[in-house]
Amino acid sequence: MTVPQRLSAVTLGVADVDRATQFYESLGWRRSSGSQDMITFFSLQGGCVLGLFGTEPLADDAGVPAEGSGFRSVTHSIALDSPEQVDAAFGDWVAAGATPVKQPGAAEWGGYTSYVADPDGHLWEILHNPYWPNDEQGRMQLPD
Secondary structure (H helix, E strand, O other), rough: OOOOOOOOOEEEEEOOOOHHHHHHHHHHEEEEOOOEEOOEEOOOOOOOOOEEHHHHHHHHHHHHOOOOOOOOOEEEEEEEEOOHHHHHHHHHHHHHHOOEEEEEEEEOOOOEEEEEEOOOEEEEEEEEEEOOOEEEOOOOOOOO
């Protein structure tokens, strides 16, 4: 069997599901009617789902300890169509309560990038990659 090459969902462990939900809604993201008191779902462009679930219950579900802090060795990225869009989105995230981690600017690889952290410390890269443009649905197009 070949495992399908796709990402269906990303679930973030959060300290307070209601607070985290309000943060993402303040960015203009719309919560799915499939959400429940203990978990919130957002449909993202391209078909991936973002889930917000309490840290402890998420760790219990996975069967791992919930302790841990600092860099989690993962970032989430939003690729935009221009450096100006990166600047605007960075400002929107910070206005919504995100912590600025890296101010928008030119990247050594030739793109334009920035980082913010949501209220639970999850890192989001907001970037423009001139080598991998987005298609009409906003999906980053990698070369073959």
